[in-house]
Amino acid sequence: MFRFLDRREIDASDITGNVVIGDVNGTVTQNFTTGAPPSVPILNWRKLPDGEPDVFKAMQWQFRISALHGRDNERNDLLNWARTGPKIRLRLLTGPGGAGKSRLAAEVAQTLNDEGWNAGFARRDTDGAIYALKDGGLFLILDYPEEDPQQIDGLMRALAEVDEKTLSSNVRLLLLTRQSPAEWQPRVDAAHADAILDNQSVTLAQLDTRQAATLYREASNHLADHLGRDAPGVGEDEMTTWQARDPVLHGLPLIVTAAAIHGVLEPGQALGIDGREVVQALVRREIARLNNAGRAAGLGENGGGRLSAMAVLRGDLDAACLRRLAAPELEMGLPAPDRIVDAVSRLPWWDGGKWAPPQPDIAAAVLLHCVLQERPDIASEWLWAALQDSDKTVIEKLGQVDYDISLILGGANNKFSGMLVDMLGNDVKRAMTLSYFVGVVQPSLGLNYLAVRIAELLIQNEQWPDRRAIFLTNLFAYRAAIGESQGAIKAAREAVEI
Known part of the structure; x- marks a missing residue:
């Protein structure tokens, strides 16, 4: 079910045993072996690249352009949950997109790793994995598990069947989800996992004015220093006025971070436009950057942005999908189907035989909508080329995309669902x-x-x-x-x- 990309060294003396998590039928055991396990959870903190501002990277939690703010209670609660109680526990970390679920979970995992745990994010696109159960314990994070129901159902069943007496350390599974505990309960019941579910789920709220102002200041200072520019001077009074324009949206850490990035790039507009306009402005910058890179690689005038947009729909683009999108009748302006894979292989988004989607999710959804609106006359056929070999796991993804587009553009301006209907x-x-x-x-x-x-x-x-x-x-x-x-x-x- 899981395998991890990160190949960090683990000293054999640190390993208590291996927790083996198998296929969707559910298998969890502990094997005492010698030597390092084949893989460990992912926790990749990254640095902003030099050169042209990469606004999408700056918005991602991995780049840590500010400290974690407004989440002290939730962080301490999760750490206490991990360290104490029964050997196997499952918990939900809920909240809207942009609330900072991934960043909070990553900071908790980092603290646990420093204490001798094996902690981080699970990769969900493989058939099997062995996790090192170190002396501290094993702390696995699953982001948007609802996108693959069969997989998470199998994992919950597997964990629920484990005899805790066979485990020497704690095993914790943290699910990062937009769905409420009530929406998850039928799935937990069906997996007979109620006994391991911690009913004290963690729900993230909006930042208050002080927290938002501090985040804005730190993020803008970090990016300004990185780019050699001046940071906009914004205090709590300005933040109070800005948050009052849209208390819900302007309390999301992602939107505050986006506003800080935009304030550095456009200092004359610092907090002068609302969060929706900020995201759209950053999306336009990213599309231009993607298209510039695409032109240099021979993808045509708009190929970089268009392929990244299509990757949002599926989670990635494989070679077969790329060849369909390159068909001349779709008028994407891409190289011929027999040359498209060679062309994209020169770009950083092509990794492991797939074109990776842009992140973060909310900005990526708006990017998709903007690109589709470039050619409304044929956008529905682009959608079909991307989705025609998809399976039911795409339902949650498309629902998330549709919701995020409406969040930023407003429901009346969201043309995505109409284009999906036109696709048929x-x-x-x-x-x-x-x-x-x-x-x-x-x-x-x-x-x-x-x-x-x-x-x-x-x-x-x-x-x-x-x-x-x-x-x-x-x-x-x-x-x-x-x-x-x-x-x-x-x-x-x-x-x-x-």
Whole structure:
């Protein structure tokens, strides 16, 4: 299920044993062996690159352009939870995107590593892993586990079945999620993991004015020193006025950090525009930077930004997807399909045979929307080229993207769900490919529109006549979710009549 990228050396004398976590069927054991294990959790603190400002990197938690602010109580609570209590525990760290869940978890992991733990983020795209259970314990962090339900369900089942007497140190699993504990409870119950779940979940709130002003000052000073520029002078009075314009959004650490970055790059506008405008301005800078790099590598005028945008949809782009996107009829301006992989291999975003998506998530979602709006006449076909071989794990990702776009642009300006619907048109075969959307609760309002269109097309599918009543029932639910009460009633009546 897991393997880790980081290959740090671990002295064999520090290792108590190995916790082996297997496939989705669930296997957790402790094996006492000698020598270093094959992998350990990831905790990669990084430094800002020199040269042209990389605004997306500056927003990412790994670059630590300010200290952690407003999270002392939550940090101490998590440390106490890790150090004390039963050998195996599971906990949720909840909060909206941009609240600083990953940064808080990483700081906790760093403290535990300093105390002799094996702590960090798990990588979720492999079939098996062995984790070193050091004297301090094992502290694993999973970011957005809801994006791969089968994987986290298997892991929870596996942990719940472990006999704690076989473990010599504590094992802690921290799930970073936007979903509430109530939304997680059915999944925990189904995995029979309620006994290991700590009901004291941690929910992150917005920063207050003092905390936000301190974060802004530290982040702007750090970036200004790095770039050899002057930092904007912003105090608590200015921050109070700015936060009052949008108390919820302007209390998120990510948005405050983005405002600090923008203030260094555009000192005349320091806290002069709201957080939504700040993110959009930084996204425009990033698209220009991506396109400049893409042109140098032979990806055409706008290829760098467009490929990064498509990677947001899936989590990455593999070679097969790149070749589809390079098809001339999509008019992306990319090299021919037989040359696209060679072209992207010269760029830093191509790693391990895949094009990595931009981060952080909120800014990446806005980047995707901006790029799609460059060519609204054909954007729906770009979406299909990227999504046609996806599976049900993409549902949560698309819901997150749709939500983040609305957060920054406003629901009325979010064209993403409409483009997803346009992607289907009247094509029943496309609806069949995406039939996994039907029968599940959609993670965002916008995805209900896509689910409605998929269900409408599947009802017309002559190959699945025995499933027509099911699709009509689903259509009822999705139409009701978007407020189409008359259409919902009509679908329900048709389902009853079958």
